[in-house]
Amino acid sequence: MLRLEDLTVRFGGLTALNSVSFAMSDGEILGLVGPNGAGKTTLFNTISGLVRPRTGRILFEEREINRMPLHARARLGLGRTFQIPQPMHHLTLRENLTVAQVFGAGKSDPARIDEILDVMELTEHADRDAATELALQELKRLEVAKALATNPRILLLDEVLAGLESQAKRRFVDKLRELHQRYALAIVIVEHDIETISTLCSRAVVLNFGTLIADGTPAEVFRDPAVVESYTGAADA
Template sequence: MLKLDAVTVRFGGLTALSDVSLHLRKGEILGLVGPNGAGKTTLFNTISGLVRPRGRIAFNGTDISRLPLHRRARLGIGRTFQIPQPMQHLSVRENLAVAQVFGAGRYDPERIDEILAVMELSPKADADAATALALQELKRLEIAKALATEPKLLLLDEVLAGLESNAKRAFMLKLRELKALFDLTIVIVEHDIETISELCTRAVVLNFGQLIADGTPTEVFNNPAVVESYTGTADA
């Protein structure tokens, strides 16, 4: 579904991604992990079109390496941001409508109603998105906006961060429901190893912009290079 070949991103003298190659299969839930500053959000920005890399990115057989943001969205790449970014002075419903027109190129109020219902935001549909929502609701709105673009691939940037354990577990159940309901392939950035192990079928680890491990969560989290990247020491 998604294929990255030798993707490199440099900001001045800083190499944020170094020769990253990755193949994502349709229907996967892939966990993207690594220490702070490892390049995870840069990778999302590169896939979604906010950053132009060296190397090649293909999505469902189409080279998207030089396509602008909206063209990638209309091919089926949706994403959330680490910090929720509701559009100011717009209602929850209007936030979804703007996202839908941008990403899907059309306005479909029935689809928006469906997303509001599944994300449990219908009671707040006409509330001001920037001022009337609690943290969990803001996170649900981020996902709802991404769903409004009608994605095939959903990139989730730390949507579980800041949630206590019960709320995190409820969110994981919701993600599984969304995957089945909308036929999604999901990549999620998450620091919690237990969450990745429970939610994901596969995990990829970045460190200093390099891909250092790729496999099942059990394989990855027992990899000495991964242990060392988090702790600074590796088992003998």
């Protein structure tokens, strides 16, 4: 479904991604993990079109999308959230979803927006100011709702659980499982919590200093000495 081939991204003298290659299947839930500064958000930005790679290819359904603008990638089925929620100021939740829908799907579908508001438990807030009247949990749900409004086939979730307390995080993970089943989505989630990755994802890819250092089941990668060393500074004996 999605394949990355030798992606390299440089910012001046800094190599943010170094020949990263992996593929994911239709309907897969993939965890993208690694220490701070490993290149996870840069990878999302490259897939979604905010950053252009120096070398390498991004293929979606065997179609190279390296030179496609953001809206064209969204209309192919690539939806994403941002680590820091970015509601559109002075717009209601419903209007936020409408703007996202027109950008990503090319047209407005009020019935679909009502459905997403309901699924994300945001209906009662639909006409409130998205930028000023929502709690953190609601802002996180709005980020996902905006991505869903683009009719994605792959959902790229950048630390969507960050800042949530344990019970709220568990409820959000349950919601992601529901979305995965309801909309037949593939999901890539950036998350630091090992328990979340282990329970939600069938597979994990680990980056460190822009290089892919492990790819396998969560149990396999979190036992990998290179992964242990990347988090602790010292490999297990």
